[in-house]
Amino acid sequence: MTQPIALLDGPFWPYIALILFAVLPTEIWRWLAVGLARGLDPDSPLLEWVRMVATALLAGIVAKLIVSPPGALAAAPLLVRVAGVATSAAVMALTRRRMMLAVASGEVVLIGGVWLFGT
Numbered sequence: 001m002t003q004p005i006a007l008l009d010g011p012f013w014p015y016i017a018l019i020l021f022a023v024l025p026t027e028i029w030r031w032l033a034v035g036l037a038r039g040l041d042p043d044s045p046l047l048e049w050v051r052m053v054a055t056a057l058l059a060g061i062v063a064k065l066i067v068s069p070p071g072a073l074a075a076a077p078l079l080v081r082v083a084g085v086a087t088s089a090a091v092m093a094l095t096r097r098r099m100m101l102a103v104a105s106g107e108v109v110l111i112g113g114v115w116l117f118g119t
Contacts, residue, residue, distance in 0.1 A: 080113030 040047060065073065066081045073081070088106030095101055 075118050076110060076114045077117050080110060080117055083113060084110035 062085065066078070066085060069076070069081065076084075084106040087109045088102040091102040091105045092098070
C-alpha cells in the first residue's frame with residue numbers, strides 16, 4: 001500500500017486543489033492574453049468586434065436572468081427584475097458610469113421589490 005502524500009492529506013488540501021484546478025488553468029490564459037495583446041492596436045477592427053461580441057454575450061446573460069431566472073431570483077416578480085435593471089441603467093447614465101453605485105442601486109430595488117411584492 002502506498003503512503004498518502006502528507007501535503008494532500010492535511011487541512012490544506014482544499015486550498016491546494018483550488019489553486020491547481022481553478023486558479024492555474026484560468027491564469028495561464030489570462031497571462032497569454034496579456035502577452036499577445038501588447039502589440040494590438042486598441043482601435044483595430046478585430047478588438048472592436050471582440051468588444052461587440054462581449055457586450056452581446058453580457059446582454060444575453062442579463063436578458064436570460066430577467067426572463068427565466070434561476071434559484072432565489074425566481075422569487076422576484078418580473079416587474080421587480082426589470083425595475084432593478086432599469087434603475088441600474090439609469091444610475092449608470094446619470095452618474096458618469098459609476099459601476100458600484102449602479103449595482104448597489106439595482107440591488108436595493110431588487111431586494112426592496114422582493115420584500116414588498118415577493119411571493
